Amino acid sequence: MIVALLNQKGGVGKTTLALHLAGEWARRGKRVVLIDADPQGSALDWSQQRAREGQARLFGVVGLARDTLHSEAPELARSADYVVIDGPPRVASLMRSALLASDLVLIPVQPSPFDGWASAEMLSLLGEARIYRPQLAARFVLNRCGARTVIARETAETLADHDPPVLTSTIGQRVTFADAARSGRLVSEINERSPAAREITALCAEVGRIAP
Template sequence: MIVALLNQKGGVGKTTLALHLAGLWARQGRRVVVVDADPQKSALDWSQARGDTDCPRLFAVLGLSRDTLFREVPDLAAGADHVVIDGPPRIASLMRSALLAADLVLIPVQPSPLDGWASAEMLALLAEAQSFRPNLAARFVLNWCVGRTVIARETAAALEGQAPSLLRARIAQRVLYAEAMGQGRLAFEQDPDGPAARELAAFAASVASLAP
């Protein structure tokens, strides 16, 4: 399965979710490749930081921030169980290429009306891609939720009435994610039995259930 994490809005947690999803699948024995399609190269920076730790390399991270992504990713997928694309913000040509390569698109949003409005261009690109690939699946992912706040409930309610629909699993706002990523690690490695590990496991299972 080729999963692309995409949103025109930056800073919504695409890289964090992409790396944790890849790490969980790799820990389950799957062969996983992460494609860093963001010119900022955050996933590649994380991979380099991980090389300075004593942690094993769970998966490969490749930089492919070019418009030919849709032709190159299927070749990578032939030798892997999963490919996870960490997409770029605000670069429509790269976004289109990632959409044409993917089987499933995850659109991370934060609990904020601004994120919902900023998703409009992303949804237009998704609809364009689905006109060529009707079986392309997509889900919103509510990321960085702060407890059971009113804004989180309102954002979830608004997204549940949208197409694509909202992924059931949600990710909370936790300092652990930033701490782990900054050290080239993953949150479930820092605290294997903690709440972040549990919610990430639920997230990965929800995504896997959408496999074509």
């Protein structure tokens, strides 16, 4: 299964979610490859920091920020249970290629009036990809949510009848995600009983139930 984290808007937490989904599946014994398709290379930086900190490697991270993803990702998928693509912001050609490569697209959005709606271009690219990949599944995922805030609830309600729909699982705005990014770790490795770790577990389970 190839899962891509995509959004034209930067700063919505694509890399954090991509790393934690890949890490959670790997901790469950799945074979996982993460493709860093963002020219900034944040996932690769995390992997290198993990190695410097002496942490065991959980999954492979491959830098592949080019518009041949749709032909190269399926090759990687042959030897993996999951391929996770950390997508680029604002690079339409890379976005198109990632969409064509994927079985499932997750669109992270933050609970705000602007992030509540994916950009028109993102939805246009998704519609275009579905011409060639009619079975391509897509979901919004609410990320960096304040606990029980009105705006988070309103954003979820706004997206409830939207296409794509929104996942039930949400991810909170938590300092431990920043700590994990700096140290090359996962939140479950910092504290597996933390709210952040529980949220990632729930997200991973819900994503796993979506048939490609």
